[in-house]
Amino acid sequence: SQQGEEDPQALSIQEGENATMNCSYKTSINNLQWYRQNSGRGLVHLILIRSNEREKHSGRLRVTLDTSKKSSSLLITASRAADTASYFCATQSGGSYIPTFGRGTSLIVHP
């Protein structure tokens, strides 16, 4: 079963609005990563947050991590049509280097 589960499964917003996606996981982690997948393409790494970090920024992306709730959120500010994609969270735990991916959130940004 997936370690990470994204919520919502689908999100539709207008250009300029903010988009928030959440990821919940079950066991303790070393790090949590967010990836983006455009239609027909491979996944692209966006940002990594370690278990001892609470917040991280990269451009218009803001990621938070709450290890007590075993959850993370990805915020995309001032969204653009080009942000339309599926977004996946992935966790790495223990001594394993194998990431466990969630099912993804499908984001549509209308121009």
Next chain:
Amino acid sequence: DAGVIQSPRHEVTEMGQEVTLRCKPISGHNSLFWYRQTMMRGLELLIYFNNNVPIDDSGMPEDRFSAKMPNASFSTLKIQPSEPRDSAVYFCASSSRDRETQYFGPGTRLLVL
């Protein structure tokens, strides 16, 4: 620098035929992962190599699937014989020594008729 390269990008074959998917990881990366993605099951890890050695193949569906990594710059995933339920997008990904960030190839879209 070129990213992860996969070939072919699309493959259409008939049930029972052998299918070979190829991957060239990013130069200098020493971990390689094969994934399968379907609408029903999402992204599934099939096999993970580190320094050309298979470390975890627990995700390989059955004996019809085999993977090799003869050197640091090449890996293959073979399905023999192929079945319609193998239809999916197959991704190869590589990572460097930190084994954290994964770099994905564009994928091979396989359709087995």
